[in-house]
Each structure stands twice: as C-alpha cells, then as structure tokens.
Amino acid sequence: xxxxxxxxxxxxxxxxxxxxxxxxxxxxxxxxxxxxxxxxxxxxxxxxxxxxxxxxxxxxxxxxxxxxxxxxxxxxxx
Numbered sequence: 001x002x003x004x005x006x007x008x009x010x011x012x013x014x015x016x017x018x019x020x021x022x023x024x025x026x027x028x029x030x031x032x033x034x035x036x037x038x039x040x041x042x043x044x045x046x047x048x049x050x051x052x053x054x055x056x057x058x059x060x061x062x063x064x065x066x067x068x069x070x071x072x073x074x075x076x077x078x
Contacts, residue, residue, distance in 0.1 A: 021046075 010022035010031055019034040030046045032039040041049065 008022075008024035008027060008029055008031070010024050010029075012020055013023045013030075014021045019032065022031040022033065023029070024031070028043060030041045030043055032041060032046070032049075
C-alpha cells in the first residue's frame with residue numbers, strides 16, 4: 001500500500017487508530033501522520049522522538065502506579 005506526497009512516494013510502515021507511519025524508499029524520509037498533525041522526519045529524528053515519547057510514557061506510568069499504591073494504602077493525596 002502506498003500513499004503519495006508532493007515529493008515522496010511513501011510505503012505505509014505501520015497504521016493504527018492513532019495514525020500512520022510512512023517511509024519513502026527514495027529519499028529515506030519518515031512521515032508520521034496523525035489526525036491533526038503531519039511530521040516529515042529523518043530516521044534518526046524518528047528514533048529520538050520515539051525515545052522521548054517512551055521516556056515520558058514510563059514516567060507517567062510510574063507516577064500513576066505510585067498514585068494507585070498511595071490510594072490503596074489510604075495515604076493523603078496532595
């Protein structure tokens with residue numbers, strides 16, 4: 001499956017309810033297509049963005065787990 005862009009002939013690499021990731025075999029660009037946003041990235045930029053989002057997700061998951069644990073222990077929440 002391909003999707004055409006003004007300068008790229010992209011191949012869909014992944015697709016889901018959050019959006020699509022497309023790659024251009026000619027120029028190597030990665031297109032991150034979200035419902036209200038589209039980004040054209042170099043492969044290394046995608047790696048850095050993935051690491052950044054992954055780090056944020058881990059921090060949020062840890063904070064949520066601590067909050068759930070505190071609630072279960074009956075500790076006051078600030």
